[in-house]
Amino acid sequence: MVSQVEKRNPIAVFLLPMVTFGIYSLYWLVKTKGELNRSGAERIPTAWWWLVPLVGQIYWLWKYSKGAAQVTNNRYSDGVCFLLLFLLGFIGNAIMQSAYNELDNTQAKNVAQ
Numbered sequence: 004m005v006s007q008v009e010k011r012n013p014i015a016v017f018l019l020p021m022v023t024f025g026i027y028s029l030y031w032l033v034k035t036k037g038e039l040n041r042s043g044a045e046r047i048p049t050a051w052w053w054l055v056p057l058v059g060q061i062y063w064l065w066k067y068s069k070g071a072a073q074v075t076n077n078r079y080s081d082g083v084c085f086l087l088l089f090l091l092g093f094i095g096n097a098i099m100q101s102a103y104n105e106l107d108n109t110q111a112k113n114v115a116q
Contacts, residue, residue, distance in 0.1 A: 008038040008074065008103040017097035028093045029053075035103070036067060044070035064088050075102050 011031075019027035033050045040047055047070045052063040068084035079087065079102060087095030 007041045008035060008106070010104050011100050013097040013101040013104070016100045017093055020093040020096070025093070028096055031096055031100075032067065032088075035100075036070075039067070039070045039074050042074045044074045046070075061089070071099060071102075075106050078102050078106070 016027075016031055020031075029050075036047045036050065045066070047066050048063060050063065052059040055062075065081075065085055068088060069081045071084045072079060072081045079099075084099065087098055089095075091098070
């Protein structure tokens with residue numbers, strides 16, 4: 004599976020939500036959702052689910068976590084991805100971005116060998 008997740012600086016993914024009052028965090032989730040879907044992950048539904056109070060947000064994060072775990076070859080399991088994103092918020096976003104960045108490096112090394 005070829006990852007199409009764009010490389011981003013995890014420190015920026017961590018700091019920008021503080022500057023933008025959390026808006027960048029939502030932007031990052033939606034942007035990476037599209038990239039994960041293009042990478043062949045389990046289909047992550049539209050972010051409009053966030054408008055359904057509580058249940059929609061949990062459902063969407065769970066589906067996102069399943070796709071993220073699949074693209075990263077289960078570096079973090081579905082449950083761990085979900086807990087990172089749900090409980091840690093933008094800290095979890097930065098950790099996941101770091102995993103996406105490392106996945107691209109790993110795949111590049113495997114192709115070179």
